Amino acid sequence: MxxxxxxxxxxxxxxxxxxxxxxxxxxxxxxxxxxxxxxxxxxxxxxxxxxxxxxxxxxxxxxxxxxxxxxxxxxxxxxxxxxxxxxxxxxxxxxxxxxxxxxxxxxxxxxxxxxxxISLARALGGKKNEIEVGVSIGIEASIDEVMAKVEKFVADGYKKIKVKIKPGFDVELIKAIRKRFGMDIPLMADANSAYTLKDIDLLKELDQYGLMMIEQPLAYDDIIEHATLQKQLQTPICLDESIHSAEDAQKAIELGSCKIINIKVGRVGGLTEAIKIHDICQQNNIPVWCGGMLEAGIGRAHNIALSSLANFTIPGDTSESNRYWEMDIINPEVAFKEPGKLCVPESSGIGYExxxxxxxxxxxxxxxxxxxxxxxx
CATH class of the missing domain: 3.30.390.10 (Enolase-like, N-terminal domain)
Structure with missing residues (x-):
């Protein structure tokens, strides 16, 4: 071209x-x-x-x-x-x-x-016709406000509930969610680099709540101390901000810094590099999922296509358009085919106008x- x-x-x-x-x-x-x-x-x-x-x-x-x-x-x-x-x-x-x-x-x-x-999904090598998706809940003014959102999104059928945590808004929040909704809902915590190794004892408290993972608890550019922390935790660590390339992913896997990797297309420099990271993780039995950055519809469509690859076995953050926007920039808007599931478009390109x-x-x-x-x- x-x-x-x-x-x-x-x-x-x-x-x-x-x-x-x-x-x-x-x-x-x-x-x-x-x-x-x-x-x-x-x-x-x-x-x-x-x-x-x-x-x-x-x-x-x-x-x-x-x-x-x-x-x-x-x-x-x-x-x-x-x-x-x-x-x-x-x-x-x-x-x-x-x-x-x-x-x-x-x-x-x-x-x-x-x-x-051909569809973007097929161009990338994806085979799935549908994907499961989760939802990300930001930090709210109170635990009760988070609980109200968890209740809504569980009812909506989301396959993974991610809650943001920070020091002072962490263990009690997770404890309250588990007490109210039980151990069966797929729950994870995202720390966005808010902790240090001085917080090991606090982070170890989260082990008792059966989380799918805790995402990026330590520094945004670290893989060394995450390896130290992962040895101390039963809960899988998922790396986000630390992984910018396939080389970073390979090093983190070899060091034992994580058991899961979140792939964000923008963070890693594009779809080509995202595929390389997916393949390295697949070869090393490290599951991946597609993280979100509050994308509008075009970015959301790219995430759906990427998530059609085989090793995206954990629901990503690609929720429906109406979760964030009164009017999205694509037609049709991203919407569930059934609770917690999205179709992977079969029409050419991203599949949306x-x-x-x-x-x-x-x-x-x-x-x-x-x-x-x-x-x-």
Whole structure:
């Protein structure tokens, strides 16, 4: 394929409800959407960066800058792209900036799938026709408020309940959920790097509650101390922020730093690298699941496609569109086929159409680039 044009959209979408983690409180999603044009067709992807550098070093602004100044010119330098994996190789000399790389590479994957008349899931090697999904519950003002959400989402049929924890809002929360709902609901805790090895005794208290996993309890860039902690815990550790590449995953597995890995496309630099991590984990009997970054519909569609790969055996965070948005940017919106399950689209590309009305409604800035020249901004 020869890339004719790149469209960049910066959107700002209000969340239906505030979402809080140990990083802070989000009231809206400020993010980039990329459209890659070739031969009259367009592939789309969505950046997972946040407006400020608290999950990783990237922001909505830095992603936009990297796309315009470095990544799009490199993509235009390639006269013909046979397969999206070539984009991963093309971007490899540029250090990190994984979310910026991922959104452009993801749009090429969607375009490639459309041009070949196959679904993105099949292009990635996925075989599943449906996936099970979970839901993520942020930190609330009280345990009772979390409990009310757990009750609702269990009733809705979600196959995994993830609750955010932080120091002072952890053991008592998990204890209360287990007391109210029993040991049978699939429950995990996400710490978002809020603890240190000084908290081993506290974290060991969670062992008695039969959690599926505790996600990223220690530093965002650590795999060494997580190995020390995993030896002390019965509960499986899942690594998130620490894993940026297949090499990171291999090292973490060899060190015994975790028993599960969360794969986020933006964090690892794109779908090509995500597949590599999936394959390494599968070879080492480490289950994976697809984490969420409060994606709108385009990003959600990419996550569904990725989750169709065989080793995604744990329900991911890809909940329905109406969990977060009054109006999503795709048609149809992401909705259950039955409680806790989503269909993997069979039509070409991501399997959803862009909702132009919503795109216009949430649009903050649009830039069109062709042959390294800004045509409209």
């Amino acid at each position: 020869k890339i004719d044009q790149i469209s960049l959209y910066r959107l700002k979408m209000p969340l239906k409800y505030p979402f809080e983690t140990s990083f802070g409180r989000l009231m809206f999603k400020d993010f980039n959407v990329v459209g890659v044009h070739s031969g009259g067709q367009v592939g789309y992807a969505e950046s997972t960066s946040l407006p400020y550098p608290v999950y990783n070093e990237e922001t909505t602004g830095t992603v936009s800058y990297m796309l315009k100044e470095f990544l799009i010119p490199r993509l235009f330098s390639k006269q013909d792209i046979v397969h999206p994996q070539e984009v991963d190789e093309l971007f490899s000399p540029i250090r990190r900036n994984n979310m910026a790389k991922a959104v452009l590479e993801g749009a090429v994957w969607d375009l490639y799938s459309k041009q070949n008349g 862009v909702n132009e009305e919503a795109l216009t409604k949430y649009l903050v800035e649009e830039t069109v680039i062709k042959n390294d020249q800004v045509l409209q901004s």
